[in-house]
Amino acid sequence: MSTSRPGRRSAARPHTRPVLHSPGAPCPCGLPAGYADCCGRYHAGHAAAPTAEALMRSRFTAYAVRDAAYVLRTWHPDTRPADLDLDPHLRWERLEILGTTDGSAFHTEGTVTFRAHYALRGERDAMEEQSRFVRHDGAWVYVAPLP
Template identity: 60%
Template sequence: MSRRSRLRPGRTRTPELTAESPCPCGLPEPYGKCCGRFHSGESAAPTAETLMRSRYSAFVVRDAAYLLRTWHPRTRPERLELDPGIHWTGLEIEDTEDGTAFHTTGTVTFRARFRRHGKRGALHERSSFERHEGSWVYVDGVFLNPADDAG
């Protein structure tokens, strides 16, 4: 059986990551107690920033199903194909506005670093989040300083 055939639907390739691995989002908890519990559906992200971190980790593990599930229905694409040539290497949260249990909207500004076909790059974005049916969801994002992110 090939590695690809053992993957959950919506995943293209899973980096070696276990529940005990460091979480890709950069917080000190292991993956299983951090973003892994959101990916599995065990818990819902309590803040917009936590959702943003879990979505970054979903890109790392190529969990397209989670990304679609946490995308607002009004802006969500029908399907999502993740680029297997991108290897996500780090996340930096630059700013958060609102997005707590006391808010219905929030924004998170971040820089996500990656390597694609041996070249370094970064995605610098201000993402918008809303509560939808009681849970935080990603709405959309605005790219910041695209010229700075080329490598």
Template identity: 60%
Template sequence: MSKRSSRPKRGPEPALTAASPCPCGLPAAYGECCGRFHSGEEYAPTAELLMRSRYSAFVAQDEAYLLRTWHPATRPQQLELDPGMQWTGLEILATTGGSSFHSLGTVTFRARYRHHGKRGALHEHSTFERQHGVWVYVEGTFVE
């Protein structure tokens, strides 16, 4: 006779809807926050909002948005997003520049995740550039 676990099986994560809390951590629904950028309805007006929307795109597994908002000089040909990666929280630690008055900006952040049950965090200092009035991600450096 086999033992059964008393813990219920977890199904797939619920789909992100316009009414869902935005994964980026701002107090707005996804559709009013990062969803409007993902749909192409609007562009992120600051480097920080682009960073937040890119984090939300990782949560949503939106490869097209990630590639679209990546600087052409550093953008990979394709992305292979790991379905075992579950992003669980974003913390913005510092920003420099990145407003409508700047052409460059940086965002330092910590993104928490669970990967195949193990918890971890990605701590990165990211660089952004405004091209033709639109913010794009250039590159990131891991912070120890």
């Protein structure tokens, strides 16, 4: 996901304090694991996402728990914004992975096509994007949406 709100970038200061998420709670990324054993370990820096899809899932989860620092840390430095404004009224609810190309442990590039469901001030909607990922300094990072 490229921004904190669909179609919006901001120069405001990032929310640096993530929303507390119980380690045993289901991970927002949709995989059948608890947050701590799934995306939480990436957010905490205990491991790096091994695939482009795993990074996409962990970035979605970072938006869901409002961990702007992780989103920025996993964004390619050539396309990363200076700051990220995560709207407190925007709640990311569910992620669907629609397709992937490459992006495995054996690749240096990959794409992930996804649909992210959200609610903004009570109104539910979804956004779709095909995101480009590359390895940078040995780790997967988000580059930008494909046109």
